[in-house]
Amino acid sequence: MKTLITLLFITCCLNSQAQTLTLTPGSAAPAIKLKNINGKTVSFADYPLAKGFIIAFICNTCPYSKAYEQRVIALNNKFSPLGFPVIAINPNDAQISNGDSFTDMKTYAKSKGFNFPYLYDEGQVVTSAYGAKSTPHLFILSKNENAITVEYTGALDNDTPDTDPSKIKYAEEAVNALLEKKKPALAVTRAIGCRVKWKKS
Amino acid sequence: MKSCLIIITLCLAGAGWLKAQQVQAISVDELNTRISVKNDSVYIVNFWATWCKPCVKELPNFHRLEKVYKNDKLKVLLVSLDFPAEIDKTLIPFMKKTALTNTFFISDKNQQEYIGKIESQWSGSIPVTLFIKNTKRHFVEETLTYKELSRYYKTIQQ
Numbered sequence: 001m002k003t004l005i006t007l008l009f010i011t012c013c014l015n016s017q018a019q020t021l022t023l024t025p026g027s028a029a030p031a032i033k034l035k036n037i038n039g040k041t042v043s044f045a046d047y048p049l050a051k052g053f054i055i056a057f058i059c060n061t062c063p064y065s066k067a068y069e070q071r072v073i074a075l076n077n078k079f080s081p082l083g084f085p086v087i088a089i090n091p092n093d094a095q096i097s098n099g100d101s102f103t104d105m106k107t108y109a110k111s112k113g114f115n116f117p118y119l120y121d122e123g124q125v126v127t128s129a130y131g132a133k134s135t136p137h138l139f140i141l142s143k144n145e146n147a148i149t150v151e152y153t154g155a156l157d158n159d160t161p162d163t164d165p166s167k168i169k170y171a172e173e174a175v176n177a178l179l180e181k182k183k184p185a186l187a188v189t190r191a192i193g194c195r196v197k198w199k200k201s
Numbered sequence: 202m203k204s205c206l207i208i209i210t211l212c213l214a215g216a217g218w219l220k221a222q223q224v225q226a227i228s229v230d231e232l233n234t235r236i237s238v239k240n241d242s243v244y245i246v247n248f249w250a251t252w253c254k255p256c257v258k259e260l261p262n263f264h265r266l267e268k269v270y271k272n273d274k275l276k277v278l279l280v281s282l283d284f285p286a287e288i289d290k291t292l293i294p295f296m297k298k299t300a301l302t303n304t305f306f307i308s309d310k311n312q313q314e315y316i317g318k319i320e321s322q323w324s325g326s327i328p329v330t331l332f333i334k335n336t337k338r339h340f341v342e343e344t345l346t347y348k349e350l351s352r353y354y355k356t357i358q359q
Binding site: 022061062064133134154155158160189190191193194195196197 | 252253254255282284286311312313316317323324325326327328342344
């Protein structure tokens with residue numbers, strides 16, 4: 001018992017890296033109002049016709065996130081016309097993560113041909129509200145008249161090196177289910193990747 | 202010609218030896234069996250990858266802890282999550298450069314599945330570190346300084 005208390009104590013004291021719980025499917029999706037790389041603010045209200053959203057926490061610096069960015073572009077190409085646009089958010093603190101500043105984001109998005117908003121999360125408020133843990137970490141949301149709801153959280157697929165033809169495309173399957181007015185069969189997977197770089201408290 | 206062949210053979214054998222010494226394949230079941238032995242040893246298992254900068258930065262802390270407590274019953278295992286295709290290309294050259302030992306890579310293919318088998322509360326981000334002694338188990342999903350690492354070690358050791 002003593003050990004447990006000590007462990008809890010040091011966990012609290014050592015916890016300079018913010019630990020927030022990842023939202024579970026069924027939760028209301030917290031509002032987003034963040035600055036895009038083009039200088040304009042983006043929020044859900046900018047998409048009156050959307051049926052939902054694919055929120056992708058990605059960054060400029062994590063090799064695991066980079067391995068997925070072409071697949072994020074492909075998701076947007078496929079699902080934006082069907083009412084599920086991608087909105088990407090960089091969750092990392094720019095002071096801690098060298099290469100993730102707002103200026104770096106503009107250059108990076110241009111060089112990679114991002115075809116979706118790439119938002120700067122000043123103060124990591126949205127990252128914290130969603131409980132994003134790593135890059136990449138996806139949150140798929142559904143939208144109906146009066147609510148935006150978290151439906152899926154986790155990885156884009158189960159094949160990061162992109163070499164397995166029989167991979168399971170978690171994100172695509174989740175959006176396809178929502179398009180058919182069903183719940184995703186698999187609503188939570190692990191977001192394998194680089195831990196979010198939290199501002200030191 | 203003959204001596205050339207001998208040299209080539211020796212080089213190949215040497216490379217194989219180095220690989221065996223520095224990086225070993227381990228399945229998640231084997232790993233779980235290994236760290237659940239109840240023998241008063243403290244097992245510290247760090248999960249990392251060459252592509253993860255904070256992981257690479259904290260690796261020397263584990264090396265230092267092993268050295269400082271070399272007379273303790275302490276076993277540090279460094280488990281790499283590098284992709285199979287990266288083992289020869291990236292991981293082994295990295296290990297040669299850093300002179301780290303006790304490094305493993307997971308031979309299971311399905312990362313989504315095996316991460317849950319190692320620790321159910323693991324979100325998937327790295328680095329993470331497991332501290333185990335007999336039935337005591339503490340999972341830390343954080344980057345550790347040497348000071349933090351040694352405090353977690355001393356706590357689980359008590």
